[in-house]
Amino acid sequence: MIQWYPGHMVKARREIEQNLKVVDIVIMLLDARAPLACRNPELEQMIRQKSLILVLNKADLAEARSTSRSKAYLKRQGYWVAAMDSLHCRGSKEVLDLIKKAYSPVAAVMMQKGRRVRPVRVMVVGVPNVGKSSFINCLAGRKIARVGEKPGITRGRQWLRIREDIELMDTPGLMWPKIEDEKQGLKLALLNIIGENAYQEYDVARYLVEVLKQGHPDVLRERYRVQNVDLPEEEILAAIATARGLLSKGGQIDLDKVSRLVLQEYRRGAMGSISLE
Ligand SMILES: Nc1nc2c(ncn2[C@@H]2O[C@H](COP(=O)(O)OP(=O)(O)O)[C@@H](O)[C@H]2O)c(=O)[nH]1
Ligand SMILES: [Mg+2]
Numbered sequence: 001m002i003q004w005y006p007g008h009m010v011k012a013r014r015e016i017e018q019n020l021k022v023v024d025i026v027i028m029l030l031d032a033r034a035p036l037a038c039r040n041p042e043l044e045q046m047i048r049q050k051s052l053i054l055v056l057n058k059a060d061l062a063e064a065r066s067t068s069r070s071k072a073y074l075k076r077q078g079y080w081v082a083a084m085d086s087l088h089c090r091g092s093k094e095v096l097d098l099i100k101k102a103y104s105p106v107a108a109v110m111m112q113k114g115r116r117v118r119p120v121r122v123m124v125v126g127v128p129n130v131g132k133s134s135f136i137n138c139l140a141g142r143k144i145a146r147v148g149e150k151p152g153i154t155r156g157r158q159w160l161r162i163r164e165d166i167e168l169m170d171t172p173g174l175m176w177p178k179i180e181d182e183k184q185g186l187k188l189a190l191l192n193i194i195g196e197n198a199y200q201e202y203d204v205a206r207y208l209v210e211v212l213k214q215g216h217p218d219v220l221r222e223r224y225r226v227q228n229v230d231l232p233e234e235e236i237l238a239a240i241a242t243a244r245g246l247l248s249k250g251g252q253i254d255l256d257k258v259s260r261l262v263l264q265e266y267r268r269g270a271m272g273s274i275s276l277e
Pocket of ligand 1: 059060061126128131132133134135146147148
């Protein structure tokens with residue numbers, strides 16, 4: 001069973017709690033390839049009293065049909081939902097529209113009381129690697145958060161005025177998923193959300209091959225030259241290793257190398273758009 005928590009979980013939780021007090025809207029990023037696996041009901045409880053917008057990020061790496069289905073499902077649950085590709089900043093308009101919509105009841109109250117409507121304050125949260133920094137940069141239209149940076153050190157909280165009417169908290173809130181079962185752990189490992197110390201790459205690679213066998217056998221046939229896609233996962237990995245010449249010193253098939261290869265190729269989208277939910 002895959003177990004994983006960030007080392008500074010307690011601190012991260014306290015930080016989100018503190019920051020929540022001063023924001024109007026929380027934007028929670030989920031990986032569009034497996035949005036449900038990225039969630040954590042306990043952490044979402046903390047956010048309950050705020051307006052929550054769910055953004056299915058990395059939509060460019062997900063299957064459009066699956067993303068639409070996930071969006072519809074989450075909308076039925078009463079959330080504001082948008083999809084986004086933060087690598088190319090596609091979809092930010094939809095997100096900006098949702099921010100406006102979610103804030104309008106609060107703004108209306110301010111106006112009724114004859115107060116000036118202040119800019120809406122937004123905080124971004126999500127699991128590691130889901131694209132929080134990239135997303136913040138897209139929304140801001142400039143580089144303010146460092147992409148690929150490991151979370152941990154907190155600088156002072158700062159508000160960034162990204163539009164006339166929107167302020168964004170510069171440090172995103174780190175969340176961690178609630179891992180309920182083996183399958184969910186494998187998805188999170190495949191999406192590079194949980195640290196690599198928590199799993200065996202070979203296990204995750206076998207899961208990936210299973211996904212490919214079920215929904216994308218052509219990737220196995222065409223990209224990896226696997227002739228019989230009905231073979232067990234282990235044998236398919238061995239066939240890929242042979243085809244790619246991934247052998248260890250003694251001439252044996254190198255299962256570590258082939259596992260790492262397929263995981264990397266999935267993660268950077270080289271196999272095409274492949275959703276896990
Ligand atoms: N393809 C794709 N890659 C993304 C997207 N958003 C972020 N990434 C990549 O995912 C990795 C982690 O992004 P980062 O913004 O640092 O995530 P954070 O840990 O949540 O802040 C980086 O390599 C980004 O380039 C996206 O929408 N599509
Ligand atoms: Mg980051």
